Amino acid sequence: MHYGIDVGGTKTEIAIYDPTWQCLDRWREPTPADDGEALLALLAGMVRKADRRHGGRGSLGLGFPGVIDEHGRLVAANLPGLRSFVLETALAAHLDRDFIIENDSRCFVVSETGPGGAAEGVMHAFGAILGTGAGGGALVDGRLLKGAGRFAGEWGHLPLPATAARRYDLPLLPCGCGLEACLEGYIAGPGLVRLHRHFGGRSTSAEQWHQAWLAGEGAARRARECHLALLGDALANVVKLLSPRVIIIGGGLSAMDDLVAALPAAMAEHLFPGVEVPDVVRSRLGDASGVRGAAMLGAGITTTA
Numbered sequence: 001m002h003y004g005i006d007v008g009g010t011k012t013e014i015a016i017y018d019p020t021w022q023c024l025d026r027w028r029e030p031t032p033a034d035d036g037e038a039l040l041a042l043l044a045g046m047v048r049k050a051d052r053r054h055g056g057r058g059s060l061g062l063g064f065p066g067v068i069d070e071h072g073r074l075v076a077a078n079l080p081g082l083r084s085f086v087l088e089t090a091l092a093a094h095l096d097r098d099f100i101i102e103n104d105s106r107c108f109v110v111s112e113t114g115p116g117g118a119a120e121g122v123m124h125a126f127g128a129i130l131g132t133g134a135g136g137g138a139l140v141d142g143r144l145l146k147g148a149g150r151f152a153g154e155w156g157h158l159p160l161p162a163t164a165a166r167r168y169d170l171p172l173l174p175c176g177c178g179l180e181a182c183l184e185g186y187i188a189g190p191g192l193v194r195l196h197r198h199f200g201g202r203s204t205s206a207e208q209w210h211q212a213w214l215a216g217e218g219a220a221r222r223a224r225e226c227h228l229a230l231l232g233d234a235l236a237n238v239v240k241l242l243s244p245r246v247i248i249i250g251g252g253l254s255a256m257d258d259l260v261a262a263l264p265a266a267m268a269e270h271l272f273p274g275v276e277v278p279d280v281v282r283s284r285l286g287d288a289s290g291v292r293g294a295a296m297l298g299a300g301i302t303t304t305a
């Protein structure tokens with residue numbers, strides 16, 4: 001058996017898979033985000049409970065929101081309780097087996113290129129999550145790209161392109177990472193709402209923006225044009241650096257089929273002749289991708305580079 005755990009800012013999920021990646025069981029618990037010790041105890045308890053329920057001892061992979069740096073510390077995550085911990089060491093003290101920890105966006109690309117995923121068997125892929133934030137992970141030659149400092153794939157913290165900032169008169173917003181005008185603040189779900197309001201709209205959720213856009217509202221159309229220009233530029237930068245065959249879109253915004261379908265043309269505007277625009281597909285495993293990718297990494301079926 002293989003266990004995957006996806007630690008979220010509010011909920012933590014465990015899923016148990018058989019060797020063919022059929023899900024045998026899954027459940028969620030509230031995340032004690034402010035209390036690191038309680039969170040570590042919760043994770044250990046979930047693993048013990050999985051062992052008891054299934055009469056075995058599964059391999060283990062854990063996905064966390066935020067980057068885990070080369071020292072095993074969690075950086076820029078929405079889990080204040082873990083801020084003072086060296087995550088790898090603290091988990092080793094609580095868990096009774098070997099485990100792999102990874103950023104949840106990287107777990108996503110592992111899952112979507114694995115059995116039953118949207119890009120099954122693809123060796124060069126980029127997973128782009130557009131939800132409350134903009135996370136990413138790259139598979140290069142079949143291996144998950146981490147890099148020396150383990151920051152590889154953080155496309156959401158590339159800067160806003162100056163041309164678009166000028167054309168749309170965009171404000172330079174502070175980002176949670178400490179930098180200014182990171183793309184995440186404009187292209188993820190809350191960013192799309194921000195763009196709509198910037199152009200005079202009144203939505204409070206990406207879904208409300210989408211309804212306004214479908215209804216042909218002017219501010220919503222301007223926001224869409226700006227959003228696509230930013231996303232096309234950002235993903236074209238990913239293509240220039242990593243040359244993926246497929247880009248898989250996940251997170252809440254991936255539910256908008258029209259957005260996913262518009263991305264290849266938006267990217268093509270920022271690529272030079274002769275560069276093939278990769279296929280852009282929507283996540284097939286949806287919310288389950290993070291937990292499944294963590295389990296796959298824990299099982300050792302995808303290695304890292």
Ligand SMILES: [Zn+2]
Pocket residue numbers: 156157175176177178179182184
């Ligand atoms: Zn940032």
